[in-house]
Amino acid sequence: MEYTILDVETNESFNCREDEPLLSAMKRTHKGPIQYGCGGGGCGVCKIHVLNGDFICFKKMSRAHISSEEYADHIVLSCCIKPTSNLIIKKFSQD
Amino acid sequence: MAITKTIRPGLIQIRVLDLDETLDFYKNIIGLDEVGRTSDGRVMLKTYDEFDHHSVVLRKADEAGLDYVAFKMVSEEALEQAKLDTEKFGYPVEVASDEQPGFGKRYSFKLCTGHTIQLYHEVELASDYPMLRNPDPWKEEPRGIRAQRFDHLLCYGPNIAEAERYFMEVLGMFAPEVCNTDDGKRFATWLTGGNKAHDIAFVEYEQPGKMHHFAFYLQDWNDIGHAADLIGKYRVKRDVGPTRHAITRGQTIYFWEPSGNRIETYAGGYAAYPDNPQRVWDVSEVGRGLFYYEGELIPSFLSVVS
Numbered sequence: 111m112e113y114t115i116l117d118v119e120t121n122e123s124f125n126c127r128e129d130e131p132l133l134s135a136m137k138r139t140h141k142g143p144i145q146y147g148c149g150g151g152g153c154g155v156c157k158i159h160v161l162n163g164d165f166i167c168f169k170k171m172s173r174a175h176i177s178s179e180e181y182a183d184h185i186v187l188s189c190c191i192k193p194t195s196n197l198i199i200k201k202f203s204q205d
Numbered sequence: 206m207a208i209t210k211t212i213r214p215g216l217i218q219i220r221v222l223d224l225d226e227t228l229d230f231y232k233n234i235i236g237l238d239e240v241g242r243t244s245d246g247r248v249m250l251k252t253y254d255e256f257d258h259h260s261v262v263l264r265k266a267d268e269a270g271l272d273y274v275a276f277k278m279v280s281e282e283a284l285e286q287a288k289l290d291t292e293k294f295g296y297p298v299e300v301a302s303d304e305q306p307g308f309g310k311r312y313s314f315k316l317c318t319g320h321t322i323q324l325y326h327e328v329e330l331a332s333d334y335p336m337l338r339n340p341d342p343w344k345e346e347p348r349g350i351r352a353q354r355f356d357h358l359l360c361y362g363p364n365i366a367e368a369e370r371y372f373m374e375v376l377g378m379f380a381p382e383v384c385n386t387d388d389g390k391r392f393a394t395w396l397t398g399g400n401k402a403h404d405i406a407f408v409e410y411e412q413p414g415k416m417h418h419f420a421f422y423l424q425d426w427n428d429i430g431h432a433a434d435l436i437g438k439y440r441v442k443r444d445v446g447p448t449r450h451a452i453t454r455g456q457t458i459y460f461w462e463p464s465g466n467r468i469e470t471y472a473g474g475y476a477a478y479p480d481n482p483q484r485v486w487d488v489s490e491v492g493r494g495l496f497y498y499e500g501e502l503i504p505s506f507l508s509v510v511s
Contacts, residue, residue, distance in 0.1 A: 147509030149442035151222055152269030152465015155509055170222040172465065172511070173267035 113193040117142045118161065118200045126193050132158075132165070133188040143188075143201035151190045160184040163197035210283050210377030211276050211398035214405060215328065216305065217261055217355055217419055218272035221464035224248065224265040230462050234435060235421060236349030237261060240331065243304045252421070253343055254353040256334045258307025261355055269465045269511040271416035274358055274405070275311060275323035276376065276398070284326040288312045290375040291324075307331075316371065318362025319413025324376075350432035352421035356471055357403045359417040361410035361510050366391045368407050378404065381477040382452050384486040384494065392488045395453060402453035402474035408507070415510040418459060420469035426456050432470045436460055444505055449473075451497040452486065459506070466511045 111128040115135065124142060126135035133149070133156050136142035147155035154175025161184070169190040176187060185202055221227040228248055231237045237250040240259040249259035257277075264272060278284040291298050291314055301311040301323055309327025316322050336344060362368070369391065372378040376398060384393040395403040408417065423429055433447050436458065444467060446458035455474035461467050486494045492502030 147505055148269075148461035148465035148467065148511065150269070150461050150463050150465035152461070152511045153509045155505075170267075172222060172269050174270070174511075175268075 113163075114196045115142060115193065116196070116198045118198055119143070126197075128192060128194065130192060131168070131189055132191050132193060132197075132199075136188065142199065145201070146189060149189045151187055154187065156188040157202040158186060158188050158199050159202050160186060160191075161198045161200060163193065164195040165191040165193050165197065167191050208279060208399045210279060210287070211404070212279055213277055213399065213401070214274050214355065214357065215257055215260060215277040216275035216308070216323070216325070217358065218247070218274075219261065219263055219416075219419070219466055220266035220268055220270050220272055221263050221462075221466070222266070222269055223464060224263060227462055227464045228263060231261065231263065232348075234349045234439060234441065235352050235462075235468070236347050237352060238333070241306065243306065245304070249306065251331055252352045252354050253345070253347050254335055255355070256330055257328045258331050262305070271320065271358070271360070271414070271419075271511075273313065273321035273323050274419075275308075275325055276404075277328065278324055278326045281326050284310075284312070284324055287324050287375055291371075294371055294375050296371075316362075317364045317367045318360055318407060319415075320360050320362060321414075350421070350435055350470055351423060351428055352470070353424060354422045356420045356422040357401070357405060358419040359406040359408065361408050361415040361417050362413045363409065363411060365394055365407035365409045369394045369396065372396045372405065379477070379479045380483060381475075381481065382484040382486070384452075384488055384491050386488050393486075393491065397477045400476045400478070402455065402477050410510070412510075416466065417510050418467035418469045420471045423470050423472040425472050429456050429458060429470060429472050432458055444509075445496060445499075445503045448496050448498045450495055452484075452491075452494040464511075467509070 112125045124139040136144045147153035151171045240249040248263045250261040296314040298314045301313040307329040311325040378396045378398045382395045395406045442461045444459035456472045
C-alpha cells in the first residue's frame with residue numbers, strides 16, 4: 111500500500127509506503143521538506159506540520175521539540191511517523 | 206604530569222526516549238556491559254576497560270539529552286575544596302540526592318551554560334574490572350565498536366567564557382585549544398584536567414543545557430574503521446566521518462544512537478601539557494579545524510543538538 115504525500119509549499123507530490131517512515135520517503139524521492147538530523151526523534155530538525163490526513167507515530171518524539179499541544183495539532187517529526195492515508199504536509203514554521 | 210585536582214569525567218547520565226532499543230544499542234553496538242539497575246529503573250553501564258562501578262547511566266524520559274556529567278576529584282580534600290571554591294565562584298552547591306549505586310557523596314551545581322555538573326571522589330571498584338596481575342589487554346574479546354572508556358563531552362550553551370574560567374579556576378583544568386570570533390569572543394573551548402586533549406568542551410549557543418555529543422575512546426584508527434563497518438552494517442544514523450580533527454588531532458566518527466543523542470568514537474589526540482602554549486582557531490577556519498579531511502564544516506554538526 112502506498113500513499114500520496116503533497117507538500118503544499120512546493121506543490122510537489124511523492125509516494126510513501128505504509129511501512130515507511132515519512133522522512134525515508136522524502137530522502138528516497140528527493141521531495142518534500144527534507145531537513146533532518148538524528149533520525150531518532152531527539153533533535154527536532156525534521157519537524158513538519160501535517161495539515162490533512164492520518165498517520166501513526168511509531169517512535170517516541172522528544173517533548174523538548176514536540177509539545178503535547180503541537181502533537182494535538184499534528185505537528186510532528188517526520189522521522190517518527192508513517193502515513194495511514196494520503197497526507198498534505200508542510201515544513202514547520204513558527205507562524 | 207601528575208593530576209592535581211580533577212581526574213576525569215567519570216559518570217554521565219543520559220536521557221533516552223526508548224530505553225530497551227537504546228540500551229540494546231549501547232550494549233551491542235557500543236559494546237558496554239550492563240552493571241545493574243537503580244530502584245527507579247535507570248540502567249548503569251560501563252566499558253570493559255573501566256575500573257569504577259559504572260560510567261554511563263540511561264534514564265528513560267520524554268526528552269533526549271544530558272542529565273548531568275560528574276567529575277572525579279583526586280581526593281576527599283580536593284572534593285571539599287572544590288565545593289567551597291564552586292560556591293565562592295558563585296554557583297550554589299547541593300548534595301546530589303539521586304541514587305548512584307557504588308558512588309559516595311556527590312556535589313551538584315548548575316553551570317552558567319545551563320548544564321548540571323557534579324563532583325565526587327569516592328566510588329567503588331566495579332565487580333568486573335580489567336586484569337591487574339600479568340594482565341591481558343582484555344578478559345574477553347570486546348564487543349561492538351570496542352569502546353574503552355567514556356572520554357569526554359561537548360556542551361552547547363550560553364556564556365562559555367565564564368564556564369571556561371570556572372573549570373580553570375576551580376577544577377584546575379587548562380584549555381590546550383580555543384576558538385575565537387572575529388571580535389575576540391570565545392566561540393569554543395577545549396578543557397582538560399590531565400593529559401587528555403580534552404575532558405569537556407563548550408561551544409557558545411543561545412539555548413542553555415544542550416549536549417552536542419559525548420565520546421567513547423577507541424584504541425586507534427583501525428578500531429575507528431571497525432566502528433565504521435558496524436555503522437554501515439547495522440544502518441546506524443551517521444553524522445560525520447571517519448575523519449580527523451585538526452583540533453585535538455583526534456580521529457573520529459559521529460553518529461546518533463536510537464534516541465537521538467550524538468555519540469563520538471574518538472581515538473588518538475595529542476597529549477596535553479599545561480606548560481605548552483595555547484592553540485587558537487579563528488572561527489572562519491573552525492570547519493577545517495573540526496573536519497580536517499573534508500576541509501569544511503558539515504552543516505548538521507553545529508545545528509543539531511539534543
